[in-house]
Amino acid sequence: MRKFFGTDGIRGIANLAPMIPSTVVRVGQVIAVTLDPEGKGIVVGKDPRRSGDMLEAALMAGITSCGRSCYRVGVLPTPGIAYLTRKLKAAAGVVISASHNPMEDNGIKVFGPDGFKLTDQQEMEMERRIQAEDEEFPHPTGRQIGCILEVRDAVQQYFDFLKCTFIDLDLSGMKICLDCANGATSSIAPFLFQELGARVHPIHFQPDGININHQCGALYPETLARQVLEQGAEVGFSFDGDGDRLICVDEQGAILSGDQMLLILARYLKEKGLLPNNLVVTTVMSNLGFFKAAELLGLNVRQTQVGDRYVLEEMQACGALIGGEDSGHIIIMDGEQTTGDGIFAALRLLRVIREQSGPVSELGKIMRRYPQVLTSVPVRARVDLTQVPQIREAISRAEAELGNQGRVLVRYSGTQLMVRVMVEGPDAKTTERLASELTALVQQHLGA
Numbered sequence: 001m002r003k004f005f006g007t008d009g010i011r012g013i014a015n016l017a018p019m020i021p022s023t024v025v026r027v028g029q030v031i032a033v034t035l036d037p038e039g040k041g042i043v044v045g046k047d048p049r050r051s052g053d054m055l056e057a058a059l060m061a062g063i064t065s066c067g068r069s070c071y072r073v074g075v076l077p078t079p080g081i082a083y084l085t086r087k088l089k090a091a092a093g094v095v096i097s098a099s100h101n102p103m104e105d106n107g108i109k110v111f112g113p114d115g116f117k118l119t120d121q122q123e124m125e126m127e128r129r130i131q132a133e134d135e136e137f138p139h140p141t142g143r144q145i146g147c148i149l150e151v152r153d154a155v156q157q158y159f160d161f162l163k164c165t166f167i168d169l170d171l172s173g174m175k176i177c178l179d180c181a182n183g184a185t186s187s188i189a190p191f192l193f194q195e196l197g198a199r200v201h202p203i204h205f206q207p208d209g210i211n212i213n214h215q216c217g218a219l220y221p222e223t224l225a226r227q228v229l230e231q232g233a234e235v236g237f238s239f240d241g242d243g244d245r246l247i248c249v250d251e252q253g254a255i256l257s258g259d260q261m262l263l264i265l266a267r268y269l270k271e272k273g274l275l276p277n278n279l280v281v282t283t284v285m286s287n288l289g290f291f292k293a294a295e296l297l298g299l300n301v302r303q304t305q306v307g308d309r310y311v312l313e314e315m316q317a318c319g320a321l322i323g324g325e326d327s328g329h330i331i332i333m334d335g336e337q338t339t340g341d342g343i344f345a346a347l348r349l350l351r352v353i354r355e356q357s358g359p360v361s362e363l364g365k366i367m368r369r370y371p372q373v374l375t376s377v378p379v380r381a382r383v384d385l386t387q388v389p390q391i392r393e394a395i396s397r398a399e400a401e402l403g404n405q406g407r408v409l410v411r412y413s414g415t416q417l418m419v420r421v422m423v424e425g426p427d428a429k430t431t432e433r434l435a436s437e438l439t440a441l442v443q444q445h446l447g448a
Helices: 021-035 051-065 078-087 120-131 154-165 189-195 221-231 258-271 288-297 308-318 342-355 360-366 389-405 428-446
Strands: 009-013 042-046 070-075 092-096 105-111 148-150 175-179 199-203 235-239 246-250 279-283 300-304 322-324 330-332 372-378 407-412 418-424
Touching (some): 021 042, 021 105, 051 105, 078 105, 154 189, 154 342, 175 189, 189 199, 189 342, 258 279, 258 330, 279 308, 288 300, 300 308, 330 342, 389 407, 418 428
Parallel strands (some): 042 070, 070 148
Antiparallel strands (some): 009 105, 235 246
16 A cells, blocks of 8 residues: 555645655655656746745755756646646656645645656655665765756746637636635736736735635635626636646536536537547546536546546547546646646636637536535545445445435545545435435544
8 A cells, every 4th residue: 555645646744744854855866766867857846835945945955966957947837847847858847736735735746757647657666765765866976966957937938838829719808707726826827817818806816825725716616606796707717726626617606517617628629520539538526417418418438536647547548638527627638738737727618618609607507417415534544445344335225225316436535544425316315314324434433
């Protein structure tokens, strides 16, 4: 079982194991010798949370101590760091971020030279080397020690890439609300949308290192919904702390999930004849309504385990153009994109909105969302859930009761020591009852 890497890199509370400087130095050493044998350099960026400076210094100390150099790009959205990794022809890119997690947390995500996240096999090899007591790293001296190269125009480079990609998108006259989660999109999204002609009303775009994701951003779309209604905006977009996910709000204040956005974009591409084999990739966490709507639209759906990296791997394997998660990760591989990008996805949606005659709320009707309850239970340890008979039998009973009108999914979180319980059903009462029963059982037998 892995000790460091979860579904999205290494993550934990900053300044507690494993996110302590001494461990992060070692992670930097392992990244250097594993991914940069030729000394091409490693891109290092971060989101604006306070612990980023501390962990950035530790990571770069580890990398440079092995004789490799760092391209320091500063605060930049995760997809921007992936983009610059490719553009600078670096050996790897590293993001210091805990994405949508609270500011107390932080993490490390690693991209290969192609801008794609590492495979499970690569992460397992790095994990082995991080833990190996007999692992020896090079100790160059003098001129052979690595250096830190400042990329002072990193934000501008990524801004220009996005603007050039959507140079034909005219947002003149549109009133748009943006929630930047006091995160990495704060210095890019409001100004980019403005340059494309929109009247922008941004909120939570003044990061101070502490306020990232605090009751704002993609996990709190209700805040954006209120702003959309107050401003009379046509649409609103909410990003998370590192800018790799997106949630949309229509003109009536209704929230459009990742599932809805994915269907809207897939249908548009299919109608334009741009969707290879009508393929769409999503995860097991997508709402039951997504799969029923996709069937009606003539889309071929592939499912993966939870995690945008697994969505991307399946997209590459089956040749899909678009994939995503209900949580708001949207990946469109028709250009430079190699990971989820909230700003890019928002602009793609705006292209659809501009071409259709009705309001955004009409687009949201693309699927019926089945009632869903999702709970999280902190646990003591990761025990095989199938080996706990009370939980296994309760899941079977719930599935039998729901039949084809619902689903049950009980799994471990990939980033935290928690069990996620997800129940979908034909009505709210049934769904809430079954979710409550399963949650109580998990708490009773595994709870911390």
